[in-house]
Amino acid sequence: MPWSENSGPNGLFTPLESFSVLKEHEYTMMTHPLFSKYSVRIKKSDFCDPTVNVYTGYIDIEARHLFFYFFESRNDPAKDDVIFWTNGGPGCSSSLGLFFELGPCRVLDDSGAKIHPESWSTNANIFFVDQPIGVGFSYADYGESVATSEEAAKDIASFVAIFFENFSQFKGRAFHMAGESYGGRYVPLFASAVYDQNTELIQNGLTPINLTSVMIGNGLTDRYTMFTAYYEMTCTAASLPPVINIGTCVAMKQTLSRCEKWTRESCIEQYDSINCGAAADFCATTISLPYRLTGLNPYDISIPCRGGPSDLCYPETKYIRQFLDDPAVRTKIGVDPSAMTNFTSCNSDVNLAFGLAQDSLHSETPTYVSALLERGVRVLIYVGDLDWICNWIGNEKWTLALDWTGKAEFASEPLREWTIDGKRAGRTRSAGKFAFATVEGAGHMVPYNKPKESLQMVQRWLAGEGF
Structure with a gap:
């Protein structure tokens, strides 16, 4: 018998319906009988933006617990779309996106x-x-961990379903999944899990998630197009004049064909974990290392790397750590005592676990993007043109090569300028539900460098307008 809003193991499921039931000093639990291993703790949190309602909480997956923030729209929360955001790493906190980039307040x-x-x-x-x-x-609770994007996708899809089922005012609302950097790997899988889960929701008499679009900023969606792109970004005037000396560039050029051949044979045509790992290490050493030795910011080729490793080359991020280590802030947002360690922007253990699992070396991520496009989900790939690590050249390469029904039309479109207030903001091409856009003068974290341009870009995208 299908589940319904009034059914369950005991014949009853009562959604919370409205945020008005949530309290500020204690969590309210959300569950759903279709997701017996999952629950959500959520509370009202009066911080950051006093002009809107703010909520924080945990997605509880048995002994695993994911923290989240939710901010209502400043415009019309009862009607506006819903965006899911994740930062990358793997292992980096979305507090970076919140407090450094696109959130309602910055630290x-x-x-x-x-x-x-x-x-x-x-x-x-x-x-x-x-x-x-x-x-x-x-x-x-007991040292559990997740080391692949496929595992992570299951948790996110379940959370999304529980949230929309409990708060009926969002049912059917346009839903957009967005992320940055390693989010180029995460988001296609997360969105696909949400889309596929809709079949189960419908079978059980529930409202499907209205997955409308995917937005990926400076993403690592196809690792392999980045290898040749690293040469072009540093040894040609693709964005700025060359930043690496001629001798090193010649050596890089001579190793490119071997790098591409080895990765194609051992990572793409037939995946072999040992050879693929060796190929990736070879490419990283010969193609990536020369740039890292320059001392330039890997997220912005126009500036030096400042600060220590924990600062991600941006010393300002230390203030986010200080802010989130404040006991008063942690109490206000409801951080569980079990997580009362010093806040870190990026967790090296999580990063290492994903690396050992070779999560980024799987070549099928673009296929998830094409599958979403074929099912009517819009996809935006946007890239700051000064980023080195997940640069616009590599992202353009894979978008042009992507196999989908609109491939020929997309590839035939020349890059054209898109503007804001009559001034060039970047270049773009699009066909059907697929769009690619650069943001001029921005690095890896586009909303940080170009907040006005990134907001207008997103507003146009949510409105279904072109660039």
Whole structure:
């Protein structure tokens, strides 16, 4: 017998219906009988943006617990779309996206959180999720961990379903899944899991998630197109004049064909974990290492790397750590005592686990993108043109090569300028439900470098307008 809103193991499922039932000083539990291993703790949290309602909580998967923030739209929360956001790493907290990039407040100095007028919450309700386990304020009871994007996708899809089922005002609302950097690997899998889960929801008499689009910023969706792109970014005037000396560039050029051949044979045509890992190490040493030795910021080729490794080359991020280590802030947002360790922007253990699992070396991620396009889900790939590590050249290469029914039309479109207030903001091409856009003068973290441009880009995208 299908589940319904009034059925369950005991013949009863009562959704929470409205955020008005949530309390500020204690969690309210959300469950659903279709997801017996999952529950969600959520509370009202009066912090960061006093102009909107803010909620925080945990996605509980038995002994694993994922922390999240949810901000209502500044415009019309009862009607505006919903955005899911994750940062990458793997292992980096979405607090970076929240407090450094696109959130409703930023923490860029020691004076705490300040309102961010160009937040993506201007016209959308938005989640920021610390995933997988071990990232940010997420934690496990007994050392459990997640080391693949496929595992992480199951948890996110279940959380999304529980949320929409409990808060009926969002049912059927347009839902967009977005992420940055390693989010280029995460988001296609997460969105596919949400889409496929809809079949089960419908079979059980529930409302499917209205998955409308995917947005990936400076993503590592296809690792292999980045190898040749690293040469072009550093040894040609693709974005800025060459930044590596001629002798090194000649040596890089001579190794490119071997790098491409080895990865194609051992990672793409027939996956062999030992040979694929060796090929990736070879390419990283010969193609990536020369840039890292320059001392330039891997996220912005126009500036040097500043600060220590924990600062991600941006010393401002230390203020986010200080802010989130404040006991008063942790109490206000409801951080579980089990997660009361010092906050870290990126968890090296999670990163290492994904590396050992060779999660990024699987070549099928673009196929998830094409599958979403074939099912009517819109896809936006946007890239700051000064980023080195997940650069626009590599992202353009894989979007042009992507096999889908609109491939020929997309590839035939020349890059053209897109503008804001009559000024060039970047270049773009699109066909059908697929769009590619660069953001001029932005690095890896587009909303940080170009907040006005990134907000207008997202607003146009949510409205279904072209660039």
